[in-house]
Amino acid sequence: MRSLYHHPLCPFSRKVRLVLAEKKLEFDEHVERPWECRPEFAALNPAAEVPVLVEEGGTALADSTAICEYLDEAFREPPLLPAEPMARAEVRRLVGWFDAKFHHEVTRGLLGEKVIKRLSQSRAEPDSRAIRAAFSAIHEHLDYIGWLTERHSFLAGSSLSMADIAAAAQLSCIDYIGDVPWDRHHGAKDWYARVKSRPSFRALLADHLPGVPPPRHYADLDF
Template sequence: MRQLYHFWLSPFSRKVRLVLAEKKLDFELVAEPVWERREEFLRLNPAGQVPVLQEEDGTIIADSTVICEYIDEVHNDAPLMGSTPVERAEIRRLVAWFDGKFNTEVTDNLLGEKYLKRYFAKGSTPDTGCLRAGRVNVGHHLDYLGWLFERRKWLAGDHLTMADIAAAAQISVIDYMGDIKWARHERAKEWYMRIKSRPSMREILADRQVGFPPSSHYADLDFE
């Protein structure tokens, strides 16, 4: 069976998990403590980052964008990258937005300070300035997401695409930590409720990180 080396709260790992689930592909999760920099894992991906996908034939593919486009190309019965150059350009723009801008301005500030710092910078305490910035920034991003959803059926157009998956992967991590004031972002909440109810999200919503429990509404499909 194919294996996915991942970390439970990595949005990039979650993005690949969602794509595999949307494609209805079987896979085994292998939790990888990247901060340990295991030699066996570094042989799979010298960058030392998750996710890494190992196919049944031994093929190794690293980087979430590369893995997701590979999966979509090989299993293209329900394409997630669009069918025209214009559609693909918009999908890639939004994937880059959430993988890059959202991750840097929100996830790094919140997940990085609340959880990852204890492993990568032992003895350090969370930076309150970073936490404050992450909480302010997430509001701006959700406003933009809501603006997109007011004009489209999904974020990039009429169908679920890789843009929605990239957004859901990031937002699910922030929601796990309880750092979203959903009452202030009704349109974004409508979109998230729609994608949260998809079968591909079930295992994501069942995630629990030892010593770092989720918000009380994390797994609820109808939430506040």
């Protein structure tokens, strides 16, 4: 059986979980706390980061983009990248936007400072300046989602793509800690409601980390 090493509050793990679920691929789950630096885990991925997908046959794949591209190539239905090269480039540009820019400007400042530092028993205090910067930066990203979805139902076109999955993976982590200002961003909220109501999202909405309970609206499809 295929196995996924992941952490419930890792957005890159969530990206892979969503792709596996969209493609209806079954897998065993192993929750990994990468900050524990288990030697057995580092043997699977020298970067010692989640997610890691171990395919039947035992090959370990690491790096969420490498895993998602692999899954889209090896298991074609439903395709999560369009067929035409320039359209694929636009989806991948948006994946890069959320994986790198959103993660750097928002996710690290909110989830990283407020939750992961505590979970990993880091000796560093949460950086209040980083938290404030992230609370400020999230608005521009939600506006951008609203702007994109004025043009199409999904971020890069009329159907769900890897771009929506990358964006929803980051946002769902921030929503788990109740920090998305949905009420000020109706376009982004409508888009997230569409993505959140897909069957592929169910496992994410059932996540419940001991000591870090999600707010009540987190699993509510009518939030």
